[in-house]
Amino acid sequence: xxxxxxxxxxxxxxxxxxxxxxxxxxxxxxxxxxxxxxxxxxxxxxxxxxxxxxxxxxxxxxxxxxxxxxxxxxxxxxxxxxxxxxxxxxxxxxxxxxxxxxxxxxxxxxxxxxxxxxxxxxxxxxxxxxxxxxxxxxxxx
Amino acid sequence: xxxxxxxxxxxxxxxxxxxxxxxxxxxxxxxxxxxxxxxxxxxxxxxxxxxxxxxxxxxxxxxxxxxxxxxxxxxxxxxxxxxxxxxxxxxxxxxxxxxxxxxxxxxxxxxxxxxxxxxxxxxxxxxxxxxxxxxxxxxxxxxxxxxxxxxxxxxxxxxxxxxxxxxxxxxxxxxxxxxxxxxxxxxxxxxxxxxxxxxxxxxxxxxxxxxxxxxxxxxxxxxxxxxxxxxxxxxxxxxxxxxxxxxxxxxxxxxxxxxxxxxxxxxxxxxxxxxxxxxxxxxxxxxxxxxxxxxxxxxxxxxxxxxxxxxxxxxxxxxxxxxxxxxxxxxxxxxxxxxxxxxxxxxxxxxxxxxxxxxxxxxxxxxxxxxxxxxxxxxxxxxxxxxxxxxxxxxxxxxxxxxxxxxxxxxxxxxxxxxxxxxxxxxxxxxxxxxxxxxxxxxxxxxxxxxxxxxxxxxxxxxxxxxxxxxxxxxxxxxxxxxxxxxxxxxxxxxxxxxxxxxxxxxxxxxxxxxxxxxxxxxxxxxxxxxxxxxxxxxxxxxxxxxxxxxxxxxxxxxxxxxxxx
Numbered sequence: 001x002x003x004x005x006x007x008x009x010x011x012x013x014x015x016x017x018x019x020x021x022x023x024x025x026x027x028x029x030x031x032x033x034x035x036x037x038x039x040x041x042x043x044x045x046x047x048x049x050x051x052x053x054x055x056x057x058x059x060x061x062x063x064x065x066x067x068x069x070x071x072x073x074x075x076x077x078x079x080x081x082x083x084x085x086x087x088x089x090x091x092x093x094x095x096x097x098x099x100x101x102x103x104x105x106x107x108x109x110x111x112x113x114x115x116x117x118x119x120x121x122x123x124x125x126x127x128x129x130x131x132x133x134x135x136x137x138x139x140x141x
Numbered sequence: 142x143x144x145x146x147x148x149x150x151x152x153x154x155x156x157x158x159x160x161x162x163x164x165x166x167x168x169x170x171x172x173x174x175x176x177x178x179x180x181x182x183x184x185x186x187x188x189x190x191x192x193x194x195x196x197x198x199x200x201x202x203x204x205x206x207x208x209x210x211x212x213x214x215x216x217x218x219x220x221x222x223x224x225x226x227x228x229x230x231x232x233x234x235x236x237x238x239x240x241x242x243x244x245x246x247x248x249x250x251x252x253x254x255x256x257x258x259x260x261x262x263x264x265x266x267x268x269x270x271x272x273x274x275x276x277x278x279x280x281x282x283x284x285x286x287x288x289x290x291x292x293x294x295x296x297x298x299x300x301x302x303x304x305x306x307x308x309x310x311x312x313x314x315x316x317x318x319x320x321x322x323x324x325x326x327x328x329x330x331x332x333x334x335x336x337x338x339x340x341x342x343x344x345x346x347x348x349x350x351x352x353x354x355x356x357x358x359x360x361x362x363x364x365x366x367x368x369x370x371x372x373x374x375x376x377x378x379x380x381x382x383x384x385x386x387x388x389x390x391x392x393x394x395x396x397x398x399x400x401x402x403x404x405x406x407x408x409x410x411x412x413x414x415x416x417x418x419x420x421x422x423x424x425x426x427x428x429x430x431x432x433x434x435x436x437x438x439x440x441x442x443x444x445x446x447x448x449x450x451x452x453x454x455x456x457x458x459x460x461x462x463x464x465x466x467x468x469x470x471x472x473x474x475x476x477x478x479x480x481x482x483x484x485x486x487x488x489x490x491x492x493x494x495x496x497x498x499x500x501x502x503x504x505x506x507x508x509x510x511x512x513x514x515x516x517x518x519x520x521x522x523x524x525x526x527x528x529x530x531x532x533x534x535x536x537x538x539x540x541x542x543x544x545x546x547x548x549x550x551x552x553x554x555x556x557x558x559x560x561x562x563x564x565x566x567x568x569x570x571x572x573x574x575x576x577x578x579x580x581x582x583x584x585x586x587x588x589x590x591x592x593x594x595x596x597x598x599x600x601x602x603x604x605x606x607x608x609x610x611x612x613x614x615x616x617x618x619x620x621x622x623x624x625x626x627x628x629x630x631x632x633x634x635x636x637x638x639x640x641x642x643x644x645x646x647x648x649x650x651x652x653x654x655x656x657x658x659x660x661x662x663x664x665x666x667x668x669x670x671x672x673x674x675x676x677x678x679x680x681x682x683x684x685x686x687x688x689x690x691x692x693x694x695x696x697x698x699x700x701x702x703x704x705x706x707x
Contacts, residue, residue: 026245046677
């Protein structure tokens with residue numbers, strides 16, 4: 001029997017909105033798939049492109065960046081920078097022959113526990129469908 | 142020296158204990174022990190955040206001479222500070238500790254106990270890896286100056302000054318016109334109870350003038366304001382004599398620059414400035430409070446008046462909030478002086494937010510004032526007669542004539558708001574008013590610590606709302622800027638390595654706080670740690686890898702990444 005694929009997903013969550021939203025999802029005891037590992041950063045704008053690319057090249061099957069909704073950034077406009085870097089990264093990832101769908105940016109506020117659960121579960125399902133990051137099987141990439 | 146890492150798993154009552162296999166966690170974590178380089182002590186406790194749990198931790202840190210501490214428990218949003226304070230009681234630097242959230246992100250969301258246990262182990266391993274890459278950080282203390290600069294001496298600025306000035310706190314009140322009191326001094330009466338205005342405002346003006354802790358500067362502008370919460374350097378200049386300057390230091394700045402009325406001439410359909418006997422509400426207030434009369438240009442009292450609300454509302458894109466009420470007031474002025482006058486008020490929407498407003502509206506209506514809701518409106522003149530042509534809500538077009546027309550132009554930010562925003566490094570929003578830190582949760586604060594916005598500088602406001610703001614800012618400053626108490630700025634800030642910085646200044650352009658300055662001589666960017674909030678945006682933008690976010694360094698984050706994808 002073929003072993004079931006359990007993806008390895010890294011979730012970079014901003015401290016003020018998305019991490020708080022994840023906490024709320026926990027407090028509400030929502031069922032969330034365990035593939036995603038949360039890494040707390042202060043702001044989504046802290047996620048530099050290098051960090052994302054290295055994480056993918058190290059073999060992560062998916063990366064979720066979650067921050068405050070536009071206009072709600074704790075640091076005024078950090079999430080706008082995150083969004084611009086994300087748009088650029090999507091293009092760069094393609095050139096690495098990695099499916100850009102493996103990278104997702106979502107806005108999750110501190111009050112959106114339910115949304116956080118949905119975002120993580122849907123993203124996990126999507127990555128499961130995409131299968132393992134090809135970088136793991138084709139190390140020459 | 143070898144690392145001695147203490148890992149403590151909190152049962153959190155049944156919250157964690159029932160959902161993950163703590164015994165298995167402790168066994169696997171203990172197996173990471175690699176003496177002599179890495180010694181790991183793994184234990185559990187019933188409730189680490191309790192007094193007993195905190196004592197247990199402090200005792201463990203000291204007894205085992207821990208170099209690092211990892212706690213697997215709840216969210217850092219709940220108890221990060223609790224456990225940092227435990228560290229502070231011992232010799233362990235609080236930044237050599239890491240709280241791993243196995244409750245919200247494991248125990249509570251993964252129903253399968255085995256899966257939850259595996260996940261918890263993964264998180265704890267990441268925590269252990271990360272913590273050894275963390276660096277000790279020291280909190281600094283800065284002297285603070287309790288004095289305050291208030292810009293604008295209208296009702297909001299005056300009230301704020303009165304709330305703040307005291308034995309240990311000077312207030313510098315700056316006003317660009319020649320007298321203090323602001324626009325409120327031009328009103329004859331204050332609604333809704335139509336009390337005589339002058340007594341109330343004069344009392345406050347006098348209180349300011351008599352207060353030896355308030356220094357008033359009229360016909361003065363702020364030329365320079367540089368610094369951070371607790372320590373701003375201010376330079377003032379006299380408007381008519383640029384040479385006449387004052388400089389001093391303050392700990393906080395309050396912007397109370399108020400509002401202006403939109404010039405209705407910019408909206409031609411109201412005929413203002415072209416057709417005779419069309420006035421703005423402010424012109425009527427001024428004429429009334431100066432002469433006690435409201436007359437036509439011919440010197441005769443008007444037989445009919447049309448009061449048009451919402452002038453410029455569509456153009457501005459917001460409701461000015463105070464006009465409905467003062468238009469009722471003007472209608473009442475007219476009715477008192479000219480009982481036979483026919484008054485029609487035209488409005489797009491009524492805004493009656495305060496508890497006394499509804500009654501005031503009904504009272505005005507009962508005095509014989511007609512109210513018509515319109516979709517479109519325009520003023521035209523034909524053979525010296527003025528007509529208000531309007532489309533009603535049902536689409537029907539009608540017109541009436543009136544001898545006097547009074548407009549309620551939209552309230553807009555005071556002239557010069559943009560300059561003040563630039564001076565203080567705060568923002569204006571799309572309406573042109575000053576941008577608050579949070580519209581609902583933090584309306585008098587701005588993105589810059591120690592800079593506040595009150596009254597109509599933030600949003601169109603009536604007198605009572607302006608007073609509320611002024612008292613609110615009083616509360617904020619009095620509790621945060623205490624004479625003699627030192628300020629502890631954020632520790633987890635950015636730093637820029639001068640060896641790696643290429644002087645491209647990208648970091649300066651992305652920083653929301655103006656926390657980075659450029660040293661021209663050395664051709665490098667430097668972070669002002671007292672201003673930096675530690676978001677890390679400059680770190681992500683730095684092309685040469687010179688910027689680092691303390692406590693969120695790339696090396697620390699990579700350790701977590703490596704465990705996540707192991």
